[in-house]
Amino acid sequence: MRRGYVTGPxxxxxxxxxxxxxxxxxxxxxxxxxxxxxxxxxxxxxxxAGLLATGAGNRWLVAGLTVGMAFALxxxxxxxxxxxxxxxxxxxxxxxxxxxxxxxxxxAMLAGMPRGALTRHEFExxxxxxxxxxxxxxxxxxxxxxxxxxxxxxxxxxxxxxxNPLDFSxxxxxxxxxxxxxxxxxxxxxxxxxxxTSFYVSxxxxxxxxxxxxxxxxAVARLRFRxxxxxxxxxxxxYMVPMIVLALPIYIAFSMTGLRNSIAGIVMIxxxxxxxxxxxxxxxxxxxxxxxxxxxxxxxxxxxxxxIWKITLPLSLPALASVSLYVFMxxxxxxxxxxxxxxxxxxxxxxxxVTMLNSSEIPRQHLMAxxxxxxxxxxxxxxxxxxxxxxxxxxxxxxx
Amino acid sequence: MTSMQPPAGPGPLMxxxxxxxWGLLLPTILSVxxxxxxxxxxVFWISFKPVRLADLRAPVPVVKETLRGRPxxxxxxAMLEYRLxxxxxxxxxxxxxxxxxxxxxxxxxxxxxxxxxEGRVLRCVFGDIEGGFRDRLRMxxxxxxxxxxxxxxxxxxxxxxxxxxxxxxxxxxxTLDNFRRVFDGRQFWGVLGVTVFYTVxxxxxxxxxxxxxxxxxxxxxxxxxxxxxxxxxPYVSPVIAVAFTWVTLFDPFSGSANALLIRMGVTQAPxxxxxxxxxxxxxxxxxxxxxxxxxxxxxxxxxxxxxxEDMYEAADMDGASPFQKFRYLSLPMLMGILSVLFLLRFxxxxxxxxxxxxxTGGNAxxxxxxxxxxxxxxxxxxxxAGAAVAVVIFGCLILFSxxxxxxxxxxEGL
Numbered sequence: 001m002r003r004g005y006v007t008g009p010x011x012x013x014x015x016x017x018x019x020x021x022x023x024x025x026x027x028x029x030x031x032x033x034x035x036x037x038x039x040x041x042x043x044x045x046x047x048x049a050g051l052l053a054t055g056a057g058n059r060w061l062v063a064g065l066t067v068g069m070a071f072a073l074x075x076x077x078x079x080x081x082x083x084x085x086x087x088x089x090x091x092x093x094x095x096x097x098x099x100x101x102x103x104x105x106x107x108a109m110l111a112g113m114p115r116g117a118l119t120r121h122e123f124e125x126x127x128x129x130x131x132x133x134x135x136x137x138x139x140x141x142x143x144x145x146x147x148x149x150x151x152x153x154x155x156x157x158x159x160x161x162x163x164n165p166l167d168f169s170x171x172x173x174x175x176x177x178x179x180x181x182x183x184x185x186x187x188x189x190x191x192x193x194x195x196x197t198s199f200y201v202s203x204x205x206x207x208x209x210x211x212x213x214x215x216x217x218x219a220v221a222r223l224r225f226r227x228x229x230x231x232x233x234x235x236x237x238x239y240m241v242p243m244i245v246l247a248l249p250i251y252i253a254f255s256m257t258g259l260r261n262s263i264a265g266i267v268m269i270x271x272x273x274x275x276x277x278x279x280x281x282x283x284x285x286x287x288x289x290x291x292x293x294x295x296x297x298x299x300x301x302x303x304x305x306x307x308i309w310k311i312t313l314p315l316s317l318p319a320l321a322s323v324s325l326y327v328f329m330x331x332x333x334x335x336x337x338x339x340x341x342x343x344x345x346x347x348x349x350x351x352x353x354v355t356m357l358n359s360s361e362i363p364r365q366h367l368m369a370x371x372x373x374x375x376x377x378x379x380x381x382x383x384x385x386x387x388x389x390x391x392x393x394x395x396x397x398x399x400x
Numbered sequence: 401m402t403s404m405q406p407p408a409g410p411g412p413l414m415x416x417x418x419x420x421x422w423g424l425l426l427p428t429i430l431s432v433x434x435x436x437x438x439x440x441x442x443v444f445w446i447s448f449k450p451v452r453l454a455d456l457r458a459p460v461p462v463v464k465e466t467l468r469g470r471p472x473x474x475x476x477x478a479m480l481e482y483r484l485x486x487x488x489x490x491x492x493x494x495x496x497x498x499x500x501x502x503x504x505x506x507x508x509x510x511x512x513x514x515x516x517x518e519g520r521v522l523r524c525v526f527g528d529i530e531g532g533f534r535d536r537l538r539m540x541x542x543x544x545x546x547x548x549x550x551x552x553x554x555x556x557x558x559x560x561x562x563x564x565x566x567x568x569x570x571x572x573x574x575t576l577d578n579f580r581r582v583f584d585g586r587q588f589w590g591v592l593g594v595t596v597f598y599t600v601x602x603x604x605x606x607x608x609x610x611x612x613x614x615x616x617x618x619x620x621x622x623x624x625x626x627x628x629x630x631x632x633x634p635y636v637s638p639v640i641a642v643a644f645t646w647v648t649l650f651d652p653f654s655g656s657a658n659a660l661l662i663r664m665g666v667t668q669a670p671x672x673x674x675x676x677x678x679x680x681x682x683x684x685x686x687x688x689x690x691x692x693x694x695x696x697x698x699x700x701x702x703x704x705x706x707x708x709e710d711m712y713e714a715a716d717m718d719g720a721s722p723f724q725k726f727r728y729l730s731l732p733m734l735m736g737i738l739s740v741l742f743l744l745r746f747x748x749x750x751x752x753x754x755x756x757x758x759x760t761g762g763n764a765x766x767x768x769x770x771x772x773x774x775x776x777x778x779x780x781x782x783x784x785a786g787a788a789v790a791v792v793i794f795g796c797l798i799l800f801s802x803x804x805x806x807x808x809x810x811x812e813g814l
Contacts, residue, residue, distance in 0.1 A: 025660065034663030124722045135616045136627075139609075142690060143633055149656055150645040165651075165659040212431060215424035225418035231425070233805065238436055240801055242751030244770045245790040248777055249439035249446065255456050272435040275428055304420055333638040335754050354640050364648055371641035382636050386629050 002123045004054050004115040011130050012050015012106055016042040019101040020079045022137055027094070029148065032167025033082055041079035045070055045102060053106040055115045062107055067099030105133045147375075154181050154369035161364060181369035189366075190345065191353060191373060198350035201266055202331040206324045208271040209278045213323075216275075217282035218308055222291070232283070238276045243336050251340050261344050269337055274327045281326070285319035286312065322388045329378055350374050440794065446787035448574045453781035459488030461496050461529065461561040465554050467541075474545045480508065482524070482537040482559065490531035496563035498524040498537075503557060505547030509540050529563070578788035582776070595750065595768040598685050602749045605689035607742060610696025611734070617697075618704045628701075635694035643758035646687055650674060680764035684756050688749060696741050703737040704730070743804045747797065769793050 020037035027035040049066045056062045073079060074091050079098055086094070109129040113122055152168040153161065155178045160167065170178060185191040219225075220232050250269060251260070259265035289312060297307045313320070338352040348356065354370040410418070464483045471478040482500075486493055500522045502508070511517060514537075515524035524537060582588060617628055634642060650657050650673035658670040673683050707730070715725050753770040756762060762771035769789060777786025 024664070028660055028663070029656070034660075036664035120721045121719075128722050132616055135612055139613050139616065139631055140627070143630055146642060146645045146649060147633060147637075149649050150641065153648060161654055165654050165656045166663065168656075212428045216428040219421040219424040223417050223421035223424075224414065225421040228421075237801055238432060240747050240751070240797055240804075241436060241440070242753065242770055242793060242797070244751075244753040244773050245443060245793055246436060246439045248773060248783070248786055248790055249442035250435070252442070252446070252456060252783065253439070269435060272431050275432060279428060329636060335638065335640050335758075351638055351640050354638075354644070358644060364651075364654065367644055368648060371638075371644055375637045375641045378636055378638065379633070382632070383629055386625070 002118045002120070004113050004118055005051065007118060007123060007126055008054030008110050008113065008115075009047040009050040011109060011126060012048070012053065012102075013043050013046035015106055015109070015130060015133070016046025016049065016079065016102055018134055018137055019098060019105075020045075022141065023080050023094070023098055023101060025141070025145075027080070027082070028166055029145075029168050032164050032169055034166065035080055035082045038078050038081045041073050041077035041081075044077060045073055045079045045098070049102045049106055050110065053103065053110040054113055056107065056111050059103075059107050059111070063100060063103040066103035066106075067096050070099040070102070071095035109133065150368050150371050150375070154365050154372050155179070156365055158363045158365065181363075181365045182373070185366060185369055185373065189353070189357070190348075191350070191370070193346075194348050194350045194353035195373065195377075197263065197348065198332055201263065201270065201349055202328045204267050205270040205274060205331040206327045208267070209274045209327050210320065210324065212271065213275050213278035213282055214313070214320075215308070217279045217286055218312060220279070221283040221286035222294070232280075235276050235280050239280075243273070247336055247340055250337070254341055260341050261347060263347055265341060266338065266349070269341075270331050270334060273334075273337075274330050277330070278323050278327055281323050282316070282319060285316050289315050318388065321385070325381060325385055325388055328381070332374075332378055443787045443790045443794070446784055447578050447791045448576070449784050450573065450575045450577060451783040451787075453778065453783055455567075456783070457487070458567045459486055459491040459493055459531070459565045461485070461493055461526075461563045462487050463498060463559050463561045465500065465559050467554055468538075471543050474543055474548065476543065478541050478543055480506070480539050480541045484526065484529075484533075484535050484537065484561065486529050486531055486533040488531050488565075491565060492528055492530055493563040493565045494528045496526040496529050496561060498522075498526065498559060498561045500559040501557040503547060503552045503554065504550055505544040507542045507544070509542050512537055512539055515539075575784075578782075578784040581782070581785045582772075582788045582792065590765075591767050591769055591772050594681060594766060595770075597681060598688065598752075598756075598766075598768055599746060599749045601685050602688035602692070602752075603742060603745045605685065606692040606745060606749075607696050607738065609689060609693035610698075610700055610741075611738070613693065613697045614700035614704055617701060631697060632694045634691045639691070639754050640758060642691065643687070643755060646683075647674065647759060650683070674760050675764050677765040680760050680766050684759050684766050687759060688752065688755055691755065692745065692749075696745065699737055699741055700734060703734055707733050739807065743800070743807070747800050747804070750796065750800070751793075769796075 017037065020042040024035040024037050027033070045066075048069055049062075052062050052065055070079060071092060074095055080094055082094075085091075109126055113126050118126075148168070152170070155170060156168075157180075176183075220228060220235075254260040254265050259268070293315070294307050294311055297311045298304075302310065333351065334349075335351045335355070338349045339355055342348055342352050345353075345356070351374060354367070354374050357367040357370045462485050466481045466483075467478055468481050469476065469478040482498060484496075484498065502517075502520045502522055504520075508517065508522070512524065514526065515522055517523075526535070529535075613631055617624060617631070649655055652658055652670040652672040652675070655670075655673075657673070658667075661667050662670065671679070674680050711729055712725060715729055720728070751770060752768075753774065756766050756768060756771050757774065760766045762768075762775055767775060770793065773786045773789045773793070775786075776789055777783050
């Protein structure tokens with residue numbers, strides 16, 4: 001096994017299967033025709049490309065040869081099959097795509113590997129490079145495909161979807177008609193209002209959470225008192241209580257007090273689910289601020305509350321940003337409580353509104369458009385402020 | 401001369417600090433205990449009570465007042481009618497009393513024996529009324545010109561009915577039926593089995609994928625930031641959006657996944673991914689792994705980046721192969737975060753409700769304990785049984801958290 005001329009083709013075959021499958025799926029989703037990987041063609045193309053790439057010097061030569069081979073194989077045992085057989089030009093395009101998809105990564109994996117006997121080091125390096133390349137393709141595919149389907153489905157019409165569920169190609173000629181589902185959601189289903197409700201509920205949640213958790217976190221992080229250790233443990237314990245267990249009595253209590261079906265009830269309950277998380281994240285950060293700065297403030301005659309307001313908070317602005325973002329995300333995404341406590345369409349939050357679309361009478365593209373509307377703001381926030389977000393996620397050890 | 405010993409016990413400064421600390425924590429403690437501790441106690445209480453969804457509304461006497469006979473002028477014959485019923489079908493309401501203020505110019509000619517009139521206040525005593533009780537109280541009245549002149553309507557003076565009813569939630573009736581129901585035979589073990597499968601494989605899968613993806617991104621190259629952001633998408637998007645997307649994607653009739661598999665020749669007939677045993681359970685577990693691998697990935701990556709490079713250089717000098725470096729260097733360094741993640745994810749996966757609820761609604765053999773809470777409480781509308789399941793969950797959780805604090809709190813400063 002540990003010989004270049006064996007390892008190379010074996011990895012080549014494995015990679016060819018990955019590449020052919022990837023290309024088939026991509027082409028299927030892009031054109032709506034059914035492409036599929038051909039086993040014989042892939043094995044042959046992979047073995048040859050692997051042999052070519054092992055210890056190769058000139059990468060252009062390898063790439064050119066692989067493309068040529070993929071094109072030639074297309075007439076006998078095509079690595080990527082589509083029926084009916086495409087015209088020669090398209091065949092060439094597919095062959096070039098496959099050839100490059102084969103040759104380039106294989107060069108990266110195998111070029112440094114000698115053709116003869118391999119040391120353990122060289123062999124494992126090659127295997128790891130294969131696994132790395134496979135990993136990139138795999139993870140990108142599993143993450144990208146659902147989101148791609150979500151966005152594209154929301155732009156189709158019901159007939160198109162039923163006629164060919166694979167066809168995600170768009171006709172740009174339809175112009176604004178593409179966004180019909182979105183327009184209908186905003187015009188007829190009141191999604192504008194749901195969005196606004198979700199927005200202000202989330203913002204209020206952030207404010208109330210900070211109001212409660214900043215003093216609490218400061219006390220746990222900085223002040224000495226009996227029961228501090230027990231307290232910070234019980235914060236973690238609260239993380240572990242499942243929401244559905246709490247939702248049941250909350251539902252009962254809200255039913256009996258008339259808070260069910262009111263935004264006020266939601267605004268009361270959301271912060272409590274986020275306060276422990278926020279408190280936990282913030283106390284970690286507060287511990288990291290040097291105590292001397294605060295002591296200097298105390299010496300200069302500030303009292304504790306002034307110290308928190310004038311020294312600690314300004315120093316922990318980045319942490320506050322992370323916590324706020326994270327809490328906003330939790331509140332925006334929250335589904336269970338909104339689902340159980342809100343029945344009146346006039347008071348729905350966005351997530352509750354999307355749940356309403358999940359019925360057999362409402363076409364799928366509306367549901368997907370609703371999903372996009374719910375996802376987009378979080379994504380924009382997340383991509384724009386990724387650094388804060390990632391830090392917040394790791395710092396809080398984070399509720400799932 | 402005073403002795404030069406340090407003061408015993410906490411000094412005034414320290415006490416002041418402790419007071420301040422509790423003061424700062426008070427709002428949090430109050431609100432959290434109101435919404436977490438109190439409900440937990442309530443769940444225990446309810447789990448021993450025979451409560452059904454309909455019992456949440458206490459039975460009330462309902463009354464409707466009408467003037468019959470369409471009187472148009474003074475002297476027209478008319479009837480004052482009160483229709484009284486019990487809102488509950490099976491619960492007694494005690495000491496029901498009806499009170500109404502009669503408008504000017506309306507005089508009752510023949511008083512019902514249950515009623516008495518004091519000035520303009522009519523008072524009728526019904527005593528205890530059974531569940532499903534309905535009665536009509538009709539009294540002939542005489543109308544004078546003043547009634548028509550004033551233009552008042554009967555609705556302007558609302559009727560009040562009072563009565564005492566027992567609320568199942570607060571009375572002294574207890575039962576073990578809920579627990580008997582929950583532990584009833586095979587169903588419970590089925591649910592428990594599903595929960596264990598979902599939790600164990602969901603946790604392990606997310607951990608393995610997280611480790612894999614963290615190793616991919618633990619190097620700097622162009623586009624690393626973009627990929628990292630992309631890989632976090634499943635975790636940061638709202639659960640309803642991604643769950644419905646999966647349902648759409650794997651729909652047996654119009655789903656793209658099935659279309660792709662059929663066209664590729666993998667299967668002949670469409671597969672009902674979320675509708676058949678045991679595939680549905682596997683699919684919800686895969687969904688759980690897909691949604692939560694980013695979380696593990698983030699933590700493991702953060703830990704990896706803090707590992708000292710020197711160690712790997714030393715290993716290189718000693719001729720360690722890449723797999724050996726992973727096995728003997730990286731893995732032991734990551735063991736701490738991996739075990740903490742395992743415990744945390746285990747608990748959270750065990751607690752997970754929304755994902756399965758949205759994907760299958762707990763059908764096709766995917767009913768976990770948490771879904772069972774909802775199922776019992778709302779689908780079967782037996783709140784008591786739902787609470788009993790919740791108590792079982794809570795018991796498991798206490799067990800987990802003991803394990804957690806015994807094994808994990810030393811690691812990673814969690």
